[in-house]
Amino acid sequence: MIGKNCKISDTAIINENVLIEDNVTIGDFCVIGLNPNNKIKKKLIIKKNSIINSHTNIYLGSEIGENNIIGHNVLIREETILGKNIQIGSFSDLEGYLSIDDYSKLHSCVHVGQYSKIMSYVYIFPYVVLTNDPIPPSDIRHGVILEPFSIICTRTTILPGVKIGFSSFIGANSLVNKNVDPEMIGSGNPLRIKGNISNIKIPKTNKNAYPWIDRFKKDYPKEIKEIYTKMREEYLDSE
Amino acid sequence: MIGKNCKISDTAIINENVLIEDNVTIGDFCVIGLNPNNKIKKKLIIKKNSIINSHTNIYLGSEIGENNIIGHNVLIREETILGKNIQIGSFSDLEGYLSIDDYSKLHSCVHVGQYSKIMSYVYIFPYVVLTNDPIPPSDIRHGVILEPFSIICTRTTILPGVKIGFSSFIGANSLVNKNVDPEMIGSGNPLRIKGNISNIKIPKTNKNAYPWIDRFKKDYPKEIKEIYTKMREEYLDSE
Amino acid sequence: MIGKNCKISDTAIINENVLIEDNVTIGDFCVIGLNPNNKIKKKLIIKKNSIINSHTNIYLGSEIGENNIIGHNVLIREETILGKNIQIGSFSDLEGYLSIDDYSKLHSCVHVGQYSKIMSYVYIFPYVVLTNDPIPPSDIRHGVILEPFSIICTRTTILPGVKIGFSSFIGANSLVNKNVDPEMIGSGNPLRIKGNISNIKIPKTNKNAYPWIDRFKKDYPKEIKEIYTKMREEYLDSE
Structure with missing residues (x-):
């Protein structure tokens, strides 16, 4: 389930049902493939060349595209679909059931509520909040x-x-x-x-x-x- | 000091003077029972059925009630008294010397200053700040x-x-x-x-x-x- | 590279090229001396009596002065120069290429953009953002x-x-x-x-x-x- 030339830190936790492609880097103290109540049946896929920095949590059932850079202390919940060449800043909170298309960049501390749809080449700066509950x-x-x-x-x-x-x-x-x-x-x-x-x-x-x-x-x-x-x-x- | 049917992750650190009741779940890389200068003499109690998600820090001298769900990367300082059926969202910062009563829910990134008093059935959304210094x-x-x-x-x-x-x-x-x-x-x-x-x-x-x-x-x-x-x-x- | 009377947690990661002076405390799950692409040639120096709390990330190429208190979950990137007796609150994000002078205090969740210059005795409260891109x-x-x-x-x-x-x-x-x-x-x-x-x-x-x-x-x-x-x-x- 782990491709070639990956750098997975010794302290990172990779749970079951995670597919990691070639050249992926995963930093210290990450938890990859969270599934708290064993309710998520879908795999987590992390595509080639992506970098996940330390202390980041990613749930099962999501997709991290090619060439992504995910910051430190990021939280990515289930059903988060990320395209390629995306950056997600440290401390950002992606609440799941959302999509971010190719080449979009989120700076630190961005909060993306469920059912958000961030298309390509978007730029979001720190502490932006996308809400969802009317x-x-x-x-x-x-x-x-x-x-x-x-x-x-x-x-x-x-x-x-x-x-x-x-x-x-x-x-x-x-x-x-x-x-x-x-x-x-x-x-x-x-x-x-x-x-x-x-x-x-x-x-x-x-x-x-x-x-x-x-x-x-x-x-x-x-x-x-x-x-x-x-x-x-x-x-x-x-x- | 740890009750029955608890799921304590191997990487979680449980310090001395912590009382954990039955059916409690504690995620990876949590630090439970922080006491930096050994000044806190009171126990930390985590009551039954509560879930503490990964990377969360909880100081000694606090009380986590029954059926609570505490998110990822939460910080809870000493003298934080939480009732039952409370949710605390990821990245929230409870500064201590405060209380939150039954069934209140805090979403992600809520900052609760010292001496705040959050009564029951309250709902707080992301990035709310309760200040305290006039x-x-x-x-x-x-x-x-x-x-x-x-x-x-x-x-x-x-x-x-x-x-x-x-x-x-x-x-x-x-x-x-x-x-x-x-x-x-x-x-x-x-x-x-x-x-x-x-x-x-x-x-x-x-x-x-x-x-x-x-x-x-x-x-x-x-x-x-x-x-x-x-x-x-x-x-x-x-x- | 580690001075006398230091308390380095067993789970803290201290990378190469880090100089830690006497009486320094480093909490659990910290990553000290990050250097993702091996591009940073400068040392990281942590001066005497400073305290780094759990889950904090500090890059190479920075300087943490004497008697500093760095909170939990803090991110400090390269070329961050901190004077003495400084406090950095939990979840704060110091983006690097910046300086903070003696006795300044940052509360939780402060975002300091690159090229910020925070002089001495400054006080910054939660969720303040110092931007930099016109x-x-x-x-x-x-x-x-x-x-x-x-x-x-x-x-x-x-x-x-x-x-x-x-x-x-x-x-x-x-x-x-x-x-x-x-x-x-x-x-x-x-x-x-x-x-x-x-x-x-x-x-x-x-x-x-x-x-x-x-x-x-x-x-x-x-x-x-x-x-x-x-x-x-x-x-x-x-x-």
């Missing part, structure tokens, strides 16, 4: 949807069922209580729309800061511009 | 009081010494700087009172969403309605 | 500067490059989007300046609550008053 406490779950290339700044709270449109930018500390159209800036508590993302300029120049595809490279594919352009048509047309 | 930094501690059935939504901050009345509802992201009467809705920064809880309706119906006792069952006692009604008289009379 | 996401880093004796209350967010002046007081839940002069009160989202710190009184007296040097002793040096007065001249002159 009349708390209840058993109703309305997940948040973040469309591709959306950016959610530090400590924003997104209320249940809200959709953030393609490439929109939500400022720090906002409370998002309604849907946001594509390519919009939103901020405040409650949220106010502050115009198109082209209004934000790079400091000391007059160049547009958004979309960031021309100025921020990280590990994104070389064809990021084409990907953006193609997705843009799709998502702006559908609105 | 002129920070100081050695003065004015704990927050949450009366029974009160609901504190995601990321609300409650200032020192504030009392939230019976069955009141505090919206997400609020800063609560004054007492809230029973059965009121409050929200915003600073807090504004938005009327009686009967104003909040279940989506797509005209039914009252609060109190939740008719529509949310979880593990509450069958007599929840009678309990609510009786407590309501007591707390509304005393105001 | 056009997120980017590779630009403008660190926050907190001058000596500044106080940052619970859940405040400080935007990139902002400087908080000597002995200023920032209220709970604020979003600080501009520099704050010395000895000022600021609060709100966005921040509003509410006058001089002498406006805040100790409850039930007419005495000034700030600076706190006359009323809060903790472990500060006996000459705290002289230190404050001397620094005050320096920082108020320089503005």
Whole structure:
């Protein structure tokens, strides 16, 4: 169940029903494949080249894609489906029954409620919370949807069922209580729309800061511009 | 000092002066009975049927009631008194010298300052902070009081010494700087009172969403309605 | 590499290239000297009398000063330089390439972004975030500067490059989007300046609550008053 060239720390606990592909790294004191009441029948799969840092807990029934980097002290519950090239910051809490698509990055301490749908190339900063319960406490779950290339700044709270449109930018500390159209800036508590993302300029120049595809490279594919352009048509047309 | 049918993980550390009752589960890499300077003389008691999930730290001098579920990575300091059927979400920080009464639920990442008093059937959502220092930094501690059935939504901050009345509802992201009467809705920064809880309706119906006792069952006692009604008289009379 | 009279827990992992001075305590399940890709060449130094509590991760290339107390579940990345008599609360996340000077205290769950500069005698309360990216996401880093004796209350967010002046007081839940002069009160989202710190009184007296040097002793040096007065001249002159 463990592939080639993996580095599994001696102190990591790998439970039954876990499939680990090649070149995976698992740090100290991780617990991989949690299944508290033996109710989860589905395997946990950790795909090739992924890194799980120390003290992280991952439940059975989830899927960690290729080339992911999972921070320290992360909690990932069952039915969490992660695509490839994803980063999950330390202390983040993925509550399960949710998906995160390729190349999305979550910084530290992000709380992702059940039934959230985070599409590709999304960037989420520390202490963002995606909620899901419209009349708390209840058993109703309305997940948040973040469309591709959306950016959610530090400590924003997104209320249940809200959709953030393609490439929109939500400022720090906002409370998002309604849907946001594509390519919009939103901020405040409650949220106010502050115009198109082209209004934000790079400091000391007059160049547009958004979309960031021309100025921020990280590990994104070389064809990021084409990907953006193609997705843009799709998502702006559908609105 | 360890009862019957307990499941204590091999990697959990159980220090001296800890009393564990029957059917208790303790997850991997927990440290149970911390006593850094050997100053705490009181035992730690973990009562029957309780579950402590992995990576959780609990100090000596506290009491974990029956049927509790304590999440992953929780920190519980000395003189924390938990009743029965309580849930404490992962990454929560209970700073000690505080009490939480029966059937109250704290979601992930809740910070409970010293001298907080959380009564029964309270529901607290992620990233709520109960503060206690009126002129920070100081050695003065004015704990927050949450009366029974009160609901504190995601990321609300409650200032020192504030009392939230019976069955009141505090919206997400609020800063609560004054007492809230029973059965009121409050929200915003600073807090504004938005009327009686009967104003909040279940989506797509005209039914009252609060109190939740008719529509949310979880593990509450069958007599929840009678309990609510009786407590309501007591707390509304005393105001 | 380990000094005299140290208490290193059996379950703590001490990697290579770590220098631990006398009388240091390291709790269970800590990982000390992390170096994921073997890229960090600098040592990690933990100076005498410091205490590292359980489940804490510290990377190589940092310096933990004398008499520090580091909480549980803390994450300290490379190039974090801590002075002496510092406290770092549990679940705090020090992202590296930052400095914290003598006698500063961080409560639980404080997030310190790269290139932050926290000077001496600063007090930071839970869930404060010091950000650093002016056009997120980017590779630009403008660190926050907190001058000596500044106080940052619970859940405040400080935007990139902002400087908080000597002995200023920032209220709970604020979003600080501009520099704050010395000895000022600021609060709100966005921040509003509410006058001089002498406006805040100790409850039930007419005495000034700030600076706190006359009323809060903790472990500060006996000459705290002289230190404050001397620094005050320096920082108020320089503005």
